[in-house]
Amino acid sequence: xxxxxxxxxxxxxxxxxxxxxxxxxxxxxxxxxxxxxxxxxxxxxxxxxxxxxxxxxxxxxxxxxxxxxxxxxxxxxxxxxxxxxxxxxxxxxxxxxxxxxxxxxxxxxxxxxxxxxxxxxxxxxxxxxxxxxxxxxxxxxxxxxxxxxxxxxxxxxxxxxxxxxxxxxxxxxxxxxxxxxxxxxxxxxxxxxxxxxxxxxxxxxxxxxxxxxxxxxxxxxxxxxxxxxxxxxxxxxxxxxxxxxxxxxxxxxxxxxxxxxxxxxxxxxxxxxxxxxxxxxxxxxxxxxxxxxxxxx
Numbered sequence: 326x327x328x329x330x331x332x333x334x335x336x337x338x339x340x341x342x343x344x345x346x347x348x349x350x351x352x353x354x355x356x357x358x359x360x361x362x363x364x365x366x367x368x369x370x371x372x373x374x375x376x377x378x379x380x381x382x383x384x385x386x387x388x389x390x391x392x393x394x395x396x397x398x399x400x401x402x403x404x405x406x407x408x409x410x411x412x413x414x415x416x417x418x419x420x421x422x423x424x425x426x427x428x429x430x431x432x433x434x435x436x437x438x439x440x441x442x443x444x445x446x447x448x449x450x451x452x453x454x455x456x457x458x459x460x461x462x463x464x465x466x467x468x469x470x471x472x473x474x475x476x477x478x479x480x481x482x483x484x485x486x487x488x489x490x491x492x493x494x495x496x497x498x499x500x501x502x503x504x505x506x507x508x509x510x511x512x513x514x515x516x517x518x519x520x521x522x523x524x525x526x527x528x529x530x531x532x533x534x535x536x537x538x539x540x541x542x543x544x545x546x547x548x549x550x551x552x553x554x555x556x557x558x559x560x561x562x563x564x565x566x567x568x569x570x571x572x573x574x575x576x577x578x579x580x581x582x583x584x585x586x587x588x589x590x591x592x593x594x595x596x597x598x599x600x601x602x603x604x605x606x607x608x609x610x611x612x613x614x615x616x617x618x619x620x621x622x
Contacts, residue, residue, distance in 0.1 A: 383560055388421040389414050399473030403519070403531050405435070405445045405594040412442070417546045420444065425526035425558040434592055443594045446521070448585035450505045453524030454574050463501060465578040470503075503582040511542035511556075518544075519563075525574065527554070527567045536564045546580045 383398040389412045396410030406422060414420055414434045422432050422444060431451065432444035453460045504519040509532060519531040528544065536542070536559050544552045544566060554566040 333531060364467065374597065380561065386423040386561075387412055388423065389418070398560065399441065400591070400593045401563060402591055403533070404590055405443065406432070406561075407441055407443055407593050409441050414442065422446075424560055424563055425565045426567065427522070427565065428529045428558065430521055430529065435590075444575070445590065445594055446585045447500075449501050449503055450520050451522035452574070452577075453522060458574060462574055462578050463503070466503070466580070466582065469578070470581050502585045503578060504585055505577070505582045507547070508545040509536070509542050510545065511536055511540055520546075521563065523572070525558075525568075525571045528552075530564050530566060531562050533562055534562060535559075541569075542566075546576070550576045563564075577612070 378614060379400055382397050383401070385396055385398050385408070387394045387396050387408065388411060391606075392412075393435065394410045394412040396412070397407040398406060398408060400407040401424075408422075412420070414437070418434050420432050420434060422429070422430050429451075431447040431591055433561065434442060435445045436443040452462075454462075505523070507518055507520055507530070509516045509518045514534075516532050516534045521529040521531055523529075530544070536556055538556050538559055540556050542554060542556065544554055546552070552566075552572055553569045556571070557567050558565045
């Protein structure tokens with residue numbers, strides 16, 4: 326720009342501004358990519374495939390063959406866990422993983438390598454009542470949820486048959502393929518959750534949303550059944566709830582569970598062995614046999 330021509334006049338002097346217009350910086354209304362985000366360090370790898378369930382310094386307890394072992398929790402997510410400890414189980418043996426209050430879950434040993442053990446969670450919702458009470462409620466649930474399936478009528482028996490997998494207090498019921506789900510209302514949001522186990526005093530749920538320890542959410546099983554609770558612990562995708570008042574198991578009869586379906590394990594549970602004994606994976610024929618077993622109790 327010619328300053329002398331701008332002051333004293335001259336050709337095209339009016340067309341040229343004294344100061345050039347500034348170029349706007351920052352975000353543009355319709356262009357999200359117009360903002361550059363500075364990084365403190367250069368990204369050296371693609372982290373999208375990394376395991377978000379990796380834990381640091383978490384401990385738990387495992388029961389195997391009647392003995393308790395303190396173990397390190399390396400990974401914990403929906404469907405399984407990776408642990409390290411002194412126990413020496415065999416492949417596909419069942420162990421109990423204790424995460425905290427109301428956090429007991431039955432697992433199968435899926436792989437063992439270099440002092441680490443991959444555990445796959447039981448697929449059904451575990452019900453923490455005596456097995457005879459569980460069978461009574463499940464008969465009502467099955468009749469309501471699967472009315473199109475015809476079952477044999479139970480025979481009258483003078484004495485109930487002993488349960489081979491019952492614990493000392495009779496609280497371990499026969500296996501079943503049903504999964505209960507619910508909705509957790511917490512922190513001004515509602516989240517669909519899976520109920521891993523439930524008893525009259527509390528429950529363990531599974532959710533991919535962060536739930537804060539010490540909060541008091543509402544667990545909704547049906548439109549008519551809601552339970553107020555306190556979050557006692559949260560590890561990975563698993564959350565332990567303590568109910569504010571005892572839960573009557575008969576209320577489960579009004580809920581509609583789903584059936585354990587095909588499930589893809591996380592990468593850390595994928596075994597190299599050729600054995601694929603997917604315990605709890607049921608066909609239609611197997612489902613009917615499992616459900617008939619309850620009706621005969």
